[in-house]
Amino acid sequence: MIDEANGGSALPERGVPAEQVLDEIRGLRAGDRPTHGGRLFAYVYDPAVPGLDELAATAHAASAHVNGLDPTAFPSLLAMENALVAAAGRLLGGGPGSTAPDVVGSVTSGGTESLILAVKAARDAHPEIAAPRIVVPSSGHAAFAKAAHYLRVALDVVPVSAETLRPDPAEMAAAIGPETVLVACSAPSYAHGVLDPVGEIAAAAAAAGVRCHVDACFGGWTLPYLRRLGTPIPAFDFAVPGVTSISVDLHKYAYAPKGVSVLLHRDPALRAPQYFAYADWPGYTMVNPTIASTRSGGPIAAAYATLRHLGDDGYLRLASLTRDAVAGLAAAVRAVDGLRLMAEPESTVVCFTSTDPDLDLFVLVDELAGRGWHTQPQLSYADLPASVHLTVTASVAPRVAEFGPDLAAAVAAARASGPVELPTELLALAATLTPDALTPDLVAGLAAGLGLGAGVPGRMAPVNALLNAAPPALRERLLVEFVGLLQRPAWSGSGVASAVATPGPGQR
Numbered sequence: 001m002i003d004e005a006n007g008g009s010a011l012p013e014r015g016v017p018a019e020q021v022l023d024e025i026r027g028l029r030a031g032d033r034p035t036h037g038g039r040l041f042a043y044v045y046d047p048a049v050p051g052l053d054e055l056a057a058t059a060h061a062a063s064a065h066v067n068g069l070d071p072t073a074f075p076s077l078l079a080m081e082n083a084l085v086a087a088a089g090r091l092l093g094g095g096p097g098s099t100a101p102d103v104v105g106s107v108t109s110g111g112t113e114s115l116i117l118a119v120k121a122a123r124d125a126h127p128e129i130a131a132p133r134i135v136v137p138s139s140g141h142a143a144f145a146k147a148a149h150y151l152r153v154a155l156d157v158v159p160v161s162a163e164t165l166r167p168d169p170a171e172m173a174a175a176i177g178p179e180t181v182l183v184a185c186s187a188p189s190y191a192h193g194v195l196d197p198v199g200e201i202a203a204a205a206a207a208a209g210v211r212c213h214v215d216a217c218f219g220g221w222t223l224p225y226l227r228r229l230g231t232p233i234p235a236f237d238f239a240v241p242g243v244t245s246i247s248v249d250l251h252k253y254a255y256a257p258k259g260v261s262v263l264l265h266r267d268p269a270l271r272a273p274q275y276f277a278y279a280d281w282p283g284y285t286m287v288n289p290t291i292a293s294t295r296s297g298g299p300i301a302a303a304y305a306t307l308r309h310l311g312d313d314g315y316l317r318l319a320s321l322t323r324d325a326v327a328g329l330a331a332a333v334r335a336v337d338g339l340r341l342m343a344e345p346e347s348t349v350v351c352f353t354s355t356d357p358d359l360d361l362f363v364l365v366d367e368l369a370g371r372g373w374h375t376q377p378q379l380s381y382a383d384l385p386a387s388v389h390l391t392v393t394a395s396v397a398p399r400v401a402e403f404g405p406d407l408a409a410a411v412a413a414a415r416a417s418g419p420v421e422l423p424t425e426l427l428a429l430a431a432t433l434t435p436d437a438l439t440p441d442l443v444a445g446l447a448a449g450l451g452l453g454a455g456v457p458g459r460m461a462p463v464n465a466l467l468n469a470a471p472p473a474l475r476e477r478l479l480v481e482f483v484g485l486l487q488r489p490a491w492s493g494s495g496v497a498s499a500v501a502t503p504g505p506g507q508r
């Protein structure tokens, strides 16, 4: 199928026919984890609604070449963005007739960009503060740390309780100082799916005259529907006085294709410092609400089509399916000796840990993957044990009955094979090595020892065990080095060609 001379090159000597190119991409895709079918519990959000993919793809294609750089040149994008912001604002307690009638927002490329911009707006609202800081619970998304790093804002991390997985609002309040420009909390946290005490945190922030951001990237599109279905969901949105901004990812539970999040502010004055405008050069005048300047209209149109097609009643139905799936998965976990739910599910996450030293969670994750269930391992952190995270979407509902028996079998197999045993020298190294002592040779040796030499290894347990044994700073360096080994130019094109030549089981 692959032309020998040009095999897999992104720039072949002569152009390749369209059908062949698409075949090649389908061949590559066959090696990916399954984005549909309700067996992948991270990265993808699947409502399993027939025809939705085709609709979103067509809408995406219709606007892919439209540029969000200039809303006056492409009013179609402006209209769709304003519609998305209104929908998100309304869902999250704002808009005419609410206590937050002046809510405004921006469409961003994702949750990380929404959080970076929330931090930027907060920072730039206070040019008089030379060394700005933000207060974030330890369960806050890593994107807050990324924002702090990119924007040179200091991060004050408040630990969460190992029992409730929430920060103590009094500790959050105590962490606010004269240089604090933003207090953040999650509804819910990604890792464990629990809601922070938003009301108390926002009240403390307001009392100090500081902005409060609610990171509802994950839950912003489901919590309102779960509440309508009768789940007790405490107030977390603009109904809470003191909440100044909220982020919600449309590419999560709004089930839009990747590349769309919404950042809302309670009023236009709060949003103003988010913008970047520049007229001091000879080119076009630039005014950007977001980090990117040229922005494809594709994701925005696809999100607009998805929202309109599913509608409020559709999201309510999908939330109901998801709620039932969460209950079923949690019951399956409870039924297994040696596993414990990290928290009773409050939203759409099921997260569990092992209470049995002979049951290694990282081995269990591999055993589940071998049975077609792709879960997400989370390393131990501070006084929290390692855990397994399941993001549950509507597509999981028809799969729930199959999960219990496979979980039990995977647990039995993980017990039988026993915990990962890394050589003691390696464990000692992980515990004592400082990041700057990591030489290229050492990294290459570690990678080879873990089977990372030739692409992505089949079993991840040894890699996770090694990372788990290392403190965060060393984990970070190892991750950068390991992933850097994978991300190398395909000079010969052979990497692509071999992936295409050996399609996975999903390929027809």
Ligand SMILES: *Cc1c(COP(=O)(O)O)cnc(C)c1O
Binding pocket: 109, 110, 111, 112, 113, 115, 141, 143, 186, 188, 189, 190, 215, 216, 217, 218, 249, 261
């Ligand atoms: C996913 C997520 C983010 C980051 O979003 P990306 O779209 O991956 O950039 C931030 N916060 C929470 C709570 C999330 O779940």
